[in-house]
Amino acid sequence: MNDIAIRCEGLSKQYRIGMRGPYKTLRDTLTDAMYAPFRRVRSAFQGNGKPADGVDTIWALKDVSFEVKRGEIFGVIGRNGAGKSTLLKVLSRITEPTRGRAEIHGRVGSLLEVGTGFHPELTGRENIYLNGTIIGMKKAEVQHKFDEIVDFAEVEKFIDTPVKRYSSGMYLRLAFAVAAHLEPEVLIVDEILAVGDIAFQEKCLGKMTNVAKEGRAVLFASHNLPTVQHLCAGVILLRQGKTEAIGQPQDVIGLYLSEAANEGKVSLRGWTDRSTTGEARLLEVEIRNGQGDLTNRIPVGGSVSFVFRMEFYRPTADPTFGVIIHNTLGEPILDVRSHHSGFRPGRVSGQVIVRARIEKLGLYPGRYFLSPWISDSTAKRDIDYVKLCCALQVDPAPGPFGDLKLDSRWGKYWVQSDWQSNG
Amino acid sequence: MDNGVSKNALPTLLIEPGRGWAPLKLRDLWEYRDLLYFLTWRDIKVRYKQTALGAAWAIIQPLFTMLVFSLFFGGLAKVPSDGIPYSIFAYAALVPWIFFANGLSQSSNSLVGSAQLITKIYFPRLVIPISTVISGVVDFALAFLVLLVMMLYYGVVPTVNALWLPFFLLLALVASLGVGLWLSALNVEYRDVRYVVPFITQFWMFVTPIAYPSSLLSEPWRTLYGLNPMVGVVEGFRWALLGANTGPGPMIAVSSAASLMILISGAFYFKWMEKDLADVV
Numbered sequence: 001m002n003d004i005a006i007r008c009e010g011l012s013k014q015y016r017i018g019m020r021g022p023y024k025t026l027r028d029t030l031t032d033a034m035y036a037p038f039r040r041v042r043s044a045f046q047g048n049g050k051p052a053d054g055v056d057t058i059w060a061l062k063d064v065s066f067e068v069k070r071g072e073i074f075g076v077i078g079r080n081g082a083g084k085s086t087l088l089k090v091l092s093r094i095t096e097p098t099r100g101r102a103e104i105h106g107r108v109g110s111l112l113e114v115g116t117g118f119h120p121e122l123t124g125r126e127n128i129y130l131n132g133t134i135i136g137m138k139k140a141e142v143q144h145k146f147d148e149i150v151d152f153a154e155v156e157k158f159i160d161t162p163v164k165r166y167s168s169g170m171y172l173r174l175a176f177a178v179a180a181h182l183e184p185e186v187l188i189v190d191e192i193l194a195v196g197d198i199a200f201q202e203k204c205l206g207k208m209t210n211v212a213k214e215g216r217a218v219l220f221a222s223h224n225l226p227t228v229q230h231l232c233a234g235v236i237l238l239r240q241g242k243t244e245a246i247g248q249p250q251d252v253i254g255l256y257l258s259e260a261a262n263e264g265k266v267s268l269r270g271w272t273d274r275s276t277t278g279e280a281r282l283l284e285v286e287i288r289n290g291q292g293d294l295t296n297r298i299p300v301g302g303s304v305s306f307v308f309r310m311e312f313y314r315p316t317a318d319p320t321f322g323v324i325i326h327n328t329l330g331e332p333i334l335d336v337r338s339h340h341s342g343f344r345p346g347r348v349s350g351q352v353i354v355r356a357r358i359e360k361l362g363l364y365p366g367r368y369f370l371s372p373w374i375s376d377s378t379a380k381r382d383i384d385y386v387k388l389c390c391a392l393q394v395d396p397a398p399g400p401f402g403d404l405k406l407d408s409r410w411g412k413y414w415v416q417s418d419w420q421s422n423g
Numbered sequence: 424m425d426n427g428v429s430k431n432a433l434p435t436l437l438i439e440p441g442r443g444w445a446p447l448k449l450r451d452l453w454e455y456r457d458l459l460y461f462l463t464w465r466d467i468k469v470r471y472k473q474t475a476l477g478a479a480w481a482i483i484q485p486l487f488t489m490l491v492f493s494l495f496f497g498g499l500a501k502v503p504s505d506g507i508p509y510s511i512f513a514y515a516a517l518v519p520w521i522f523f524a525n526g527l528s529q530s531s532n533s534l535v536g537s538a539q540l541i542t543k544i545y546f547p548r549l550v551i552p553i554s555t556v557i558s559g560v561v562d563f564a565l566a567f568l569v570l571l572v573m574m575l576y577y578g579v580v581p582t583v584n585a586l587w588l589p590f591f592l593l594l595a596l597v598a599s600l601g602v603g604l605w606l607s608a609l610n611v612e613y614r615d616v617r618y619v620v621p622f623i624t625q626f627w628m629f630v631t632p633i634a635y636p637s638s639l640l641s642e643p644w645r646t647l648y649g650l651n652p653m654v655g656v657v658e659g660f661r662w663a664l665l666g667a668n669t670g671p672g673p674m675i676a677v678s679s680a681a682s683l684m685i686l687i688s689g690a691f692y693f694k695w696m697e698k699d700l701a702d703v704v
Contacts, residue, residue: 089542091438092544093436093545094541094542094543094544094545094701095701095702096438096439096440096441096698097438097439098440100439101437101438101439102438105433105434105435105436106433106434107433108436108545112543112544113544116539116540116544117539117540117544119465119469121468121472122465122468122469126465126468129461130461130462133455133457133458133460133461134461134540134544136544137457139457139460139461
């Protein structure tokens with residue numbers, strides 16, 4: 001009996017990016033059919049065998065091969081558009097691969113979204129059954145686990161209320177609860193833990209770890225690097241549809257982060273791993289040391305300035321700015337934001353330059369990564385959020401008390417402290 | 424934990440690019456029968472919860488059409504009705520017809536309407552149009568109750584032939600699903616199908632003997648007329664309930680064969696289109 005749960009060999013998926021949009025109309029097909037003979041003649045004269053109808057193709061996934069063992073949680077990481085979702089969709093049988101093959105041993109359950117098929121008019125009870133059978137459970141199975149699901153979701157009182165009257169938190173908890181009780185031999189999960197409150201996320205992570213302990217396999221795609229590091233036995237890094245690396249989480253995550261630019265001045269114009277509304281765009285980040293020189297190497301306790309160049313495409317009142325500083329695991333370590341310092345720029349539009357200065361940056365020596373962002377006046381709705389785009393190197397340096405031995409096993413951030421004794 | 428699956432009997436799933444005509448995988452469909460049940464049940468529940476008139480709609484539609492037909496075709500144009508009171512003659516045909524027409528138009532929109540499900544989770548896609556058509560049975564049952572009341576009023580006593588009714592209902596369901604499969608799959612690829620659907624149902628109604636009897640035709644044309652599956656259904660209903668002289672014969676055999684052909688070809692076309700479904704819907 002082999003212990004392989006998922007085996008992919010050369011899995012590839014090609015998409016057409018037609019110029020006409022996702023679907024055709026009968027008229028298009030009819031006119032196509034009329035012109036097709038002429039086109040064939042023309043292309044015969046031109047001598048290229050390519051279809052001449054302006055259809056472009058893109059490989060969303062190209063030659064991806066890996067194995068996942070039973071009892072293992074396997075992570076899939078990569079930037080937006082790297083092919084994570086496509087890989088999960090192919091393995092969940094939502095879409096067919098163009099080439100290659102995959103074998104999955106055991107019943108597959110996939111959760112690319114929570115609450116798929118939830119209907120607002122139906123009650124919590126009704127939605128549990130509906131959603132449960134949609135994600136692949138049998139009616140008897142849902143019946144058997146019903147009380148457990150309701151307990152897990154903490155919605156006993158509202159179980160016969162239509163879910164349109166639920167708070168968004170309750171709605172999510174119920175959706176998660178159903179998902180968490182799916183017990184296939186192979187579980188495919190996409191990023192669903194990115195929502196919901198921390199306590200609930202931990203409950204779900206615990207559930208996933210249990211699944212692995214029971215000898216099932218989990219394939220887990222996520223942006224949340226600390227979680228991947230913590231949970232996964234192996235990780236694959238995808239880049240533009242291709243396998244960039246497969247291996248131990250720490251190594252692969254390190255490689256993933258090394259894509260961040262390692263300079264004092266970083267252009268963000270071509271950076272695609274961002275979530276943006278299109279109202280404004282970060283164009284460039286500069287990092288300057290205490291002397292005002294462009295560099296991304298800062299001594300411990302030294303001062304640093306960030307200069308963000310951005311463009312607002314429509315006038316925006318009092319936007320907030322910030323930068324998240326992550327460690328090499330992708331964990332956010334520092335949350336630096338304009339409105340915490342009372343900065344209100346008023347109404348802005350067009351090209352804007354924003355500077356932030358930190359005196360005595362006390363990060364322990366090591367590599368860090370920046371995610372700059374622009375948000376609305378309440379800092380609740382992100383306008384542009386550029387993920388892990390540039391690196392910051394903090395170097396050991398003699399501080400005011402000599403050469404400090406700062407070991408990141410004991411701490412992450414250095415602060416000056418005053419000590420007294422009554423002796 | 425155990426879920427009844429022993430370790431050495433794990434099913435193996437192969438994921439490969441499909442080539443040519445896909446098998447129907449009816450076994451897979453059977454595996455998902457609980458989903459079929461809940462989707463049907465959701466359709467019924469939501470329909471009656473969301474509309475103000477709820478169940479009344481199921482009755483109003485055939486009843487008013489019958490009134491208009493009785494007034495213009497039965498009353499003014501004096502269309503023959505096989506010796507049966509015209510209003511019950513028309514209504515007995517309208518009940519299965521509206522079941523067919525609603526099933527057809529709702530199922531042809533069902534895939535596009537379920538895009539959210541289709542792009543997020545796997546299940547045999549056939550479940551969607553099938554559940555849509557089946558959920559129409561409740562509307563049918565309500566309209567049928569009115570038919571029973573009318574029979575009581577006109578003193579029509581059903582014969583033992585009424586035992587055939589489930590067969591004719593099944594025939595209407597098969598025809599509705601067959602056409603629905605074709606249209607729902609076409610609708611994914613060509614969005615103008617949904618503009619064609621109302622035209623198709625209207626046209627189809629006129630070529631089906633609802634306002635008039637098929638006895639206006641002589642043989643062999645009457646048998647050929649059965650190529651329209653709804654001819655067999657409608658005349659079957661009149662025969663089984665009202666004792667019209669349109670009993671099982673070559674016409675109904677032709678209608679049954681035509682329905683089956685539409686269903687089978689529709690299912691294969693649907694399956695063939697299914698592999699690209701999540702990418703285009």
